[in-house]
Amino acid sequence: MSTDLPVPETRVLAIASHVSYGYVGNTMAVFVMQSLGCEVAAINTVHFSNHLGYGQVKGTRVSASEITDLYEGLTQSNLNDFDMMLTGYLPGAASVEAAGKIGRDLKYKATTRPGSLFWVLDPVMGDNGKLYVAADVVPAYKNLIKDADLILPNQFEAEILSDVKIVDMETLKDAIKVLHERYRIPHILITSVSLPSPGAERHLSVIGSTLTSTATPRIFTVTVPTIDCHFNGTGDMFAALMVVRLREAVSTVEGLSDKGSWVSNDEVEAPNLPLARATEKVLASMHNVLLKTKQKKDIEVEKYKAKTDGKLEEDQKQYKLVIARASEVSVVRNVDSLKNPSVRFTAEKI
């Protein structure tokens, strides 16, 4: 057995999209979790050739009944004793409901053993003010979230779920409060908050919170510098790393793994929460991997420019394809960065 893995054997059910080429959805998440020692059962919700950032794609969506069917296949052979579940992109309201049924079934099985099933839910609906799912997916998610343990909305998704427009720190805190209250969700991480700031350097914040027993949010933030490049699949990478690092952080606190939803005692302050500790490590790994990806991208684009005699941009379609490919996150050859995050971004109380 490898001794350099951060977690004991952890069985994860991962429900998300699959692409043949590149790293988004389960194609990202499964490898990330496996390389850190998780046994991952993947139920893929689409089978696409590549992610949508290429502007063209071939493949098929999986129906809700096919998702259900695969889970029933696991169940009938006693293969569904998972420790954690991670749900990502679901291609429609019926699939969201199917994932909800699976989550509730796993939760029900775990009733007598608090903390034995932890559900990380990424409510994939849109970004930057734009929905990229059908309108009926939104209420389907709203029905789902109360059964999850941790949700990972981006800023836009947090706004949709909370009906609070996030424009400053106060409205952000309001949104978190509403999410906790409305959905009884114990852990929240808003994965990409970009508020106007006086500093010169552009940065991105992750804001998290774990409820106390008296339903008070404990809010922290971790801020990282922005890398000037558009990546796909970073949400999936964040979620997959979070599964591992949260499990790791919780396992260092005696008894916490046996508490429902892994909620820390009330005396634990926001920046000391396992959720905060995990976020620090996740962001450290990601920053390192994305910096390396950016370097690789720049080299590849330069190479291509040289080959096309500087005329790369002339063919807009080709240009888009080259950029999309060059920006694929370099995961497989950067496992060291996943395994050994050097924490540089620390959680602060808000």
Add this chain to the structure above:
Amino acid sequence: MSTDLPVPETRVLAIASHVSYGYVGNTMAVFVMQSLGCEVAAINTVHFSNHLGYGQVKGTRVSASEITDLYEGLTQSNLNDFDMMLTGYLPGAASVEAAGKIGRDLKYKATTRPGSLFWVLDPVMGDNGKLYVAADVVPAYKNLIKDADLILPNQFEAEILSDVKIVDMETLKDAIKVLHERYRIPHILITSVSLPSPGAERHLSVIGSTLTSTATPRIFTVTVPTIDCHFNGTGDMFAALMVVRLREAVSTVEGLSDKGSWVSNDEVEAPNLPLARATEKVLASMHNVLLKTKQKKDIEVEKYKAKTDGKLEEDQKQYKLVIARASEVSVVRNVDSLKNPSVRFTAEKI
């Protein structure tokens, strides 16, 4: 970048089955190749909940047109510049033909750059005297093999493809000769030969051969002790490790990567072939992983027996499920064994 990876970045197209739980087909092969540094694009040919050894399964088969469609998705976005291709289980004659078209397309693209596309073909048809595909899959494979670079039949598949019944070393050599001649295939590995032997210890041999320029086989064998346990997915593990280790062995010989089908000069003797070197490392890794799997299996079965008060065998169906699950190859937490094979089984000339 990881410095402990055996190969430079290698882009592999992997066409095989996918299961949610456990390790067979692409679920095995993709992780094995990724953990050794390959960028793998997976086209999954079935989406099953688990492998067939459980005696029950849910999920769907992928049609030949869906396989073709995913490949066309890669092609239209210039994502099909692969270095290697690995084809495994294909769920019918039409899928075999679809994989053949993909292989020929990649080969055609590589015409002007010899050695730039290497196709490892596992002609999955059956084992131990039994076909487990439809009868029309056999002629479909026979039409395919002449375009591959390396085939990995087991003893039964080698018999089907060569029409030679393998009963001793002489008939084995005949079969290899026929395969080379009939299909003009430069490299052959017969992955599980079990001939009557006088020794007490049970063992399994892998027999390989690379043609010379005068079409003479160079035959070697590597023998390993048998582990008393039935595993699923070992063929897929063998194939995935072979992709990596052959690429590695070939890259240590100057100029060989640029020769068509990576065929070594005539003066290279059988046990010194890159194919032989690669086989040694593959088998060393596998033996280590399977020994650990067997230990894990024994512990799990004992635990279950204790829990059921020794009555495990009474319920035959439950017994089968417990055994199947306990025998799942332990891959994810044994990456060290994949990365660092300590060669103990050496190739010998036949």
